[in-house]
Amino acid sequence: MKSKIATRLLAALRSRLKRGFGRARILDPCPPEALQSPCVAWVASRRPLTIYSLAGGIVPLGLASALGPRLANRRVNFLVGMSWHMEDRERASVLARQKSQYEQRYPLHKVVLLGSSEAEAAAMSEFTAPVHLINHNIFVDENVFLPSPPQSKAFDAVYVARMTPWKRHELASEIPSAAHIFYREGQLSWPKTLAYHRQMRAIMPGHEFLNKIVGENFEWLSPAEVNGVMNSAHVGLCLSAEEGAMLASMEYLLAGLPIVSTPSRGGREHFFDPDYCMIVPPDPRAVREAVDALKARRIPPDLIRSRTLARVSRERERFMEILRACDPTITEDLHGRADWRDGFFRQVIRWRALPAIEAELALT
DSSP states (O other): OOOHHHHHHHHHHHHHHHHHHHHHHHHHHSSSGGGGGGGGEEEEEEETTEEEEEEEBBTTTTHHHHHHHHHTSOEEEEEEOOOOOOOOOOHHHHHHHHHHHHHHTTTEEEEEOOOOOOOHHHHHHOOOEEEEEOOOGGOTTTTSSOOSSSSSEEEEEEEEESGGGOGGGGGGGGGEEEEEEEEEESSOHHHHHHHHHHHHHHHOTTTTEOOBOOOEEEEEOOOOHHHHHTTEEEEEOOOSSSSOOOOHHHHHTTTOOOOOEOOOOOSSSGEEETTTEEESSSOOHHHHHHHHHHHHTTOOHHHHHHHHHHHHHHHHHHHHHHHHHOOTTTHHHTTOOOOOOGGGGTTTTTTEEHHHHHHTOOOO
């Protein structure tokens, strides 16, 4: 009898601990530190207030995490994309519970989650709704990233990526020539960043590392300068194992570059086409051979760009449908326009300090 009682008590204790740990892992959807975090935010409409933003880090629900309490008495639709993949089932369940907690706290607010890949949308849909498949690379400006007039190519490949180990620059080491455009990883200390940068330069002496060191940072190249470098290369590289949708992958395609990628989570392959995109094992030799194969195909840049824009156009229209679902009159506030070429939707993916967003919403 004592043994059975002890077994039951132990099982109850384990269950209670498990529930307690589960609660501990569900962080506040509106943590105080969110007020210090830059955020992507695009005010799609003010009637009703409808805001697109990206989630990640200390803003698990994007701008809702930062400004939800300030907007508690207003009806607000928050459309939230993921800056880092949510394809992991456990992480998706945590996000769903944060969303539920938030919507209970602010009943006038509606949070709509947007996945950048089918796997991400499916993982989130298992635990919450509404969830839609909308890859946030649709917001890259095709008026900036585009093919240049025909020119000789200086590089076999180009890699636009933060200078951090998870970007796996070393997988490009067997490519004879490549241009690297890079930025500092904010979560990596400067000594570690510099050490990794020096290591990559040492193992790839034939490559060009274009960003100069300025203080404890790398210089920033303008989008037009990045587009120019892309047009001087044959192939764009995507070498990380997981991240978000990787804006650079869309920039490559709009500039007319074929792509060599490794298998990944995050949705960057969403707009890939097997005619000019190759996914290969994370091995330097496989990467080099794929670059050589795509170079040999001599795929017209305008073909890559036109096919990509056709796919993007369909996704943008679905995004507009989601906006209209929030409120049928929402396109009136958008002046009835859904023409993404006129600049109305440019630079949606723009990290901004919270005071600038508050000023736009007249909260200051």
